[in-house]
Structures are given as structure tokens and as C-alpha cells.
Amino acid sequence: MKFNPKARLDRSQMRKRGRGGSSGGGGFQMPSGRGSGRGMPIPMGGGVVGLILVIVLFLVVTRFGSDLSGGSDTSQNAGTTDEGGQTTCESGADANERRECALLATVNSVQDYWGDALPDQGDVDYEQAQWQDFSGTLSTGCGQASSATGPFYCPVDKGVYLDQSFFDDMLEGQLGAKGGDFAESYVVAHEYGHHVQDLLGTLSKYQSRETGPTSPSVRIELQADCYAGLWAQAATTTKDSNGEVFITDITQTDIGEAIDAATAVGDDKIQRQTSGRVNPEQWTHGSAEERVRWFMTGFDSGRLDDCDTFSTDHL
């Protein structure tokens, strides 16, 4: 994956938050059957007292039961923050050098894609969602979050919450994915997929705490993977405000990174890793095979309609 050095990044699409906060005591427990959508916080039974969350998680990291934040900051992020919580990333050249800038460039690219694709294919105007980069703990429209929460989308405040330490600590750490730029782009595109679902009314329509291999939760998650694939297919055509493309090159190796990441976050894969056995009745995100297949469905087709995970028997 190569970013166009001449592309100008839109810094307003990112905000740094919660710097210097502590990681806050051992990672909170989140029930796997979390709700989503509708804009009304839903109290979660069985979790930390007072914790309310209405979010769509990239995966339920608290299955691992540990605080994964590794402190209040990572050295990679240090020194890249302007006063006022903005990034210093300016160009595609920066994106080729620094993770934070690569993530911002991806956010810019994903939002440029949906700015055209959503009205074209979904008859809905796209509204931008800001990437909330944070570390430590953070109060969000959906309740308190910490690094242990993992990436999530909050429909209440339309924020995509992504702590960069997730990639080292979880994706390439405990989950054992190979990682890489494009694996991280897949995570970003998946979260923005939830924002698109929110704009389309899908999140509120299928809000449910049910789990299981054909549950609404799994269908929502697989659709977000498919939406990530839609973006990936069109990624090299997305442009900045001057008409410069953001991304000049996506290779087979890049697609392989996304597939590897999608595999690593499959429910069956995670269950096998953590408990040694697979229990589909507790699935919330779908199996590794399903996640890869739906990502590739979007990538191969490029059509929003082909990501309809709600009216198929073959997930």
C-alpha cells in the first residue's frame, strides 16, 4: 500500500482525545451481546456497575480479560500532537512514514469513497464521522471507553473510536495477525462501515443483544466487513480536495494482510485461542471464513447491494 506523497490530508477528520489518562483498572467486562444503534444508551446487564454502552465493537476484546493498553501512551504517538488535540499529519508523504498519518489518510480515503458511493448506491447523503484517536480512558456518547475496549463506532456521537495501541497489543499481539498498513486500513474501513450502516438506518433497525451464527449482530458485523471490501476495491480512486489520489498502489500482498486480519478476528478463531473450543451460539462477529468471504464479496463486486447480509441464508 502506497500513499500519494502529494495528497493533502484533511486533519479535521481526526481528533486526539484522552491523552494522559490512566488505563483505568483492569479492563472492564463487556457482555458480548451488546446493542447498537438507535441513539439511546442501553444499560448492559452483568457488566461494570453504571457502565452503559451503545456501540459496535470491532471485536469483543474483553474476552481476553486483561487490560491491554500498556499505559497511558505509546512512544510511537509521542510528540505528534499539536496543542488542541490535532495531528501534525499533512500529506501522503507523512502517511508513508507514520502510522497515525496512514490511518488518517485511510480515514480521508474511506470518507471520500462513501461521499460518492452512499448517495449513488444507497440514496442517502454521506455525513462525515470523525476518528477519535485516544489512549487511556475516555468518556464517549456511548459511555466510558478504555484502550481495552478495542475499536468501536458510537452512533450516539457518530464517533469512530480507535486507539492506535490496539494494533500492536491486540491485532498483532494477542490475536496473532501479521499486521501491516492494509490490515489496519481494513479495521478503519470496517468501523466506518458501521457509520454507513447508521446512516442507512441498518444499525437501529437490527439492534439486538442476541448472539449466534445467524444473529443480527453477526449480520451487522459481516456487512461492515463487506463495506470495508467495497472501499478497498475503490481505494486507489479516492481523492483529496485538490483531486490528488490518496492511495497509488494496493497489491495482492495488501489484500492478503486484510484477509489475515479478518481471519484473526473471526469468532471461532478467537474462541479456539482463548477457551480451546468453538461455541457458535456466542458468536457476535462471525467466523474467520465468513469475515474473509464477506470482505472479499465487497472487494470483488463493488456494489452495496451485494453486501446484504440480512436477506441471505448463506452467511
Ligand SMILES: [Zn+2]
Ligand atoms: Zn464491527
